[in-house]
Amino acid sequence: MTIRDKSQEFYANIIDSVGDGVIVIxxxxxVSLMNPAAxxxxxxxxxxxxxxxxxxxxxxxxxxLEMVGKTSATGMTIVDYENIVLKxxxxxxxxxxTTFPLLLQNxxxxxxxxxxxxLTNIRELEEAVxxxxxxxxxxxxxxxxxxxxKNPLGGIKGAxxxxxxxxxxxxxxxxxxxVMIREVERVNRIVxxxxxxxxPRRLQLTKVNLHKVLGDIITLQKRSxxxxxxxxxxxxxxxxxxxxxxxxxxxxxFLNLVKNAEEAVDEGGMIKIVSRVISDYSMTQKGERRxxxxxxxxxxxxxxxxxxxxxxxxxxxxxTKATGTGLGLAICxxxxxxxxxxxxxESPPGKxxxxxxxxxxxx
Numbered sequence: 407m408t409i410r411d412k413s414q415e416f417y418a419n420i421i422d423s424v425g426d427g428v429i430v431i432x433x434x435x436x437v438s439l440m441n442p443a444a445x446x447x448x449x450x451x452x453x454x455x456x457x458x459x460x461x462x463x464x465x466x467x468x469x470x471l472e473m474v475g476k477t478s479a480t481g482m483t484i485v486d487y488e489n490i491v492l493k494x495x496x497x498x499x500x501x502x503x504t505t506f507p508l509l510l511q512n513x514x515x516x517x518x519x520x521x522x523x524x525l526t527n528i529r530e531l532e533e534a535v536x537x538x539x540x541x542x543x544x545x546x547x548x549x550x551x552x553x554x555x556k557n558p559l560g561g562i563k564g565a566x567x568x569x570x571x572x573x574x575x576x577x578x579x580x581x582x583x584x585v586m587i588r589e590v591e592r593v594n595r596i597v598x599x600x601x602x603x604x605x606p607r608r609l610q611l612t613k614v615n616l617h618k619v620l621g622d623i624i625t626l627q628k629r630s631x632x633x634x635x636x637x638x639x640x641x642x643x644x645x646x647x648x649x650x651x652x653x654x655x656x657x658x659x660f661l662n663l664v665k666n667a668e669e670a671v672d673e674g675g676m677i678k679i680v681s682r683v684i685s686d687y688s689m690t691q692k693g694e695r696r697x698x699x700x701x702x703x704x705x706x707x708x709x710x711x712x713x714x715x716x717x718x719x720x721x722x723x724x725x726t727k728a729t730g731t732g733l734g735l736a737i738c739x740x741x742x743x744x745x746x747x748x749x750x751x752e753s754p755p756g757k758x759x760x761x762x763x764x765x766x767x768x769x
Contacts, residue, residue, distance in 0.1 A: 427501075427522035430508060431460045431474055438517065447499060447522050448492060467492065470503060470520065477505040478518045492522075500525040555597050563590045609744055613648040614656060616700065620679055623661050627677075631668055639678040646681055646700055650768040651745055659741045662734050663704040663761050670708030670759060678705045683767060698767045699747070705760040711753040719751060 421428050427444030431437055437460050440452040448464070455463055464470055473484045483506040492499045501522045508517040570583045624638050667677045680703040711719065720739045742749045747765035 429520040432517040435459050473505045474518050481507045609652045611650050614651045614653045615648050617642045635674050637676045641680045643682045655741045659738050667706035670706045676707045699764045700767045702763045707758040
């Protein structure tokens with residue numbers, strides 16, 4: 407192998423290792439190079455792409471064709487961050503694109519380089535921030551309402567209890583009074599949940615063994631679900647060390663998600679809990695080093711959640727249950743937010759539901 411060949415192989419290896427998609431188009435408009443990231447983003451293999459006209463390969467992507475054509479004709483660098491969505495089968499991928507000329511050392515143009523960056527993760531993070539902002543505003547309002555409601559509730563309950571004592575033991579009215587007391591207690595529980603949503607307790611951070619928390623929850627729910635014959639599967643990454651978190655709040659979070667999954671499946675259903683370290687996301691706080699994320703997925707094989715319902719799933723008081731308050735998932739999101747993480751849900755029609763919780767891997 408000549409020095410020139412070694413040099414070309416060296417640069418090709420560098421391009422292959424780049425996380426963004428890179429496509430090189432020669433002066434004739436033919437694709438001469440495509441890295442693995444570009445294959446993943448476009449859904450087109452490099453074997454299929456190389457030697458094919460770029461205009462034929464991505465004939466439906468008008469913006470990309472225009473960008474490549476303009477850079478090829480003028481030598482200008484063009485950046486478009488917002489307006490591109492690539493179609494990969496039925497899947498839509500938001501991307502940013504940059505085109506710039508490929509030049510020899512003497513400045514002679516020999517082609518165009520197109521760089522594509524998958525914005526899916528960034529869009530998910532942006533949506534998580536918007537959810538958190540809405541939740542914070544609603545929480546402030548809810549805290550004021552909850553405090554105002556608790557005092558008259560206590561008065562109503564006290565008066566009802568006194569009335570029950572005054573009525574004869576065989577009075578039919580005692581049943582009505584008991585209904586009053588039960589409903590007051592139900593409203594009080596909702597108010598307590600509202601207060602928990604609006605003003606969560608200060609995090610009590612300790613070294614938490616995530617798998618012990620999840621294992622205890624699975625053991626507990628196996629017992630409560632014995633009559634439904636539900637199967638629990640767990641797939642834990644043994645390399646995950648104890649993380650810095652609030653054990654009580656994490657237990658509340660995952661117990662809620664597992665209970666929801668249990669309610670979603672029928673007799674003989676399956677619930678799967680998976681933990682893993684992910685590199686797609688990382689969190690950085692000022693003054694701290696970059697931190698990887700731990701993901702915990704809680705999946706069920708139930709009927710799934712409708713698209714319209716998915717959009718409102720974390721909204722306080724939105725519920726699909728006959729007896730639900732609609733605060734459980736809002737509180738889950740609040741707990742995740744307090745841990746500087748994010749939560750997302752996927753539910754393809756008829757294929758069950760997966761909640762994914764991501765928190766920083768801080769030791």
